[in-house]
Amino acid sequence: DGGITQSPKYLFRKEGQNVTLSCEQNLNHDAMYWYRQDPGQGLRLIYYSQIVNDFQKGDIAEGYSVSREKKESFPLTVTSAQKNPTAFYLCASSIRLAGNEQFFGPGTRLTVL
């Protein structure tokens, strides 16, 4: 079954801790993306990657970091520098960068206590 998986589904973190969200896809897509969604708001782009070993900042990259060592994997680290990290985080992929349908993972709800 092809698709995108994210783990964990729910994550609780204490203030001041870094946390890494997992995103894996077996669709053989080149491009991958991380978005954040806050209640009543649209998705905002955090980071995106066009190809392995390459990634670019999106609109709200401050306090986040990513890596793209493998085509299938695009983990997101939420660092303690992120001022308001509680949100719904969505990972997506597409065959190539934008212009095509993006497939989303089920998301991770991060709550900072």
Add this chain to the structure above:
Amino acid sequence: RKEVEQDPGPFNVPEGATVAFNCTYSNSASQSFFWYRQDCRKEPKLLMSVYSSGNEDGRFTAQLNRASQYISLLIRDSKLSDSATYLCVVLTPDTGRRALTFGSGTRLQVQP
């Protein structure tokens, strides 16, 4: 002004009704347009792409008006299962990034 604007709703309609949503975009250079559907606490899924000539998929019709910079989604014969948030998505060239911009969504509640 937001890049992509939608009426948040909610639109409360009875089963069988026809309902239409509009979405306006600010950048005239926007190239591609989509409607995504998002169920409560779930991920967005592509509903349909929006072509210049308009397109139809069963009970759903999407239209693009470049002159007035808006896209629309028409749902005929609404079903209870159509209840969801509908996200307007626009692709705008941006220094090579070709980023998708998501609207905040319009919530539809179909009632029995």
